[in-house]
Amino acid sequence: MNTETCIFCKIAHHEIPADLVYEDDHFVAFLDINPVKKGHTLIIPKDHYRWIQDLPDDRLSEAFILAKKMIKAIKSAFACQFTQLVVEGNEVPHFHISIVPGYEGQLNATFFHEAYAVNESKEYVEKVKRALESGF
Numbered sequence: 492m493n494t495e496t497c498i499f500c501k502i503a504h505h506e507i508p509a510d511l512v513y514e515d516d517h518f519v520a521f522l523d524i525n526p527v528k529k530g531h532t533l534i535i536p537k538d539h540y541r542w543i544q545d546l547p548d549d550r551l552s553e554a555f556i557l558a559k560k561m562i563k564a565i566k567s568a569f570a571c572q573f574t575q576l577v578v579e580g581n582e583v584p585h586f587h588i589s590i591v592p593g594y595e596g597q598l599n600a601t602f603f604h605e606a607y608a609v610n611e612s613k614e615y616v617e618k619v620k621r622a623l624e625s626g627f
């Protein structure tokens with residue numbers, strides 16, 4: 492995947508249409524074409540990065556400050572009680588923050604969940620701690 496074939500790059504550069512709700516020098520936000528809930532909004536950087544760890548720190552900070560602003564707008568726009576965020580780069584391999592309006596008493600999508608075996612979670616805790624201590 493490169494910027495010439497990336498659908499989100501094309502949206503960011505107005506090469507294909509999308510329901511844009513926001514734009515500045517570094518980001519666009521638009522409605523997800525297949526929303527979990529109506530009003531489901533995606534924030535993407537105009538530059539192509541796949542994963543959260545690929546963004547420079549200052550750009551990543553801007554992304555989440557923008558997410559806060561968008562959350563306030565979405566809450567106001569759709570009279571929802573809260574929003575749920577997912578940071579993604581998988582289905583479309585271009586970093587995006589997905590903001591889904593949330594309503595008390597309503598479930599969003601049904602997700603598959605894994606379950607830890609007894610004490611298995613402790614192994615995962617230790618693995619993360621070791622990674623943090625090693626400095627990666």
Ligand SMILES: [Zn+2]
Pocket residue numbers: 493494497498499500501538539540584585
């Ligand atoms: Zn892209």
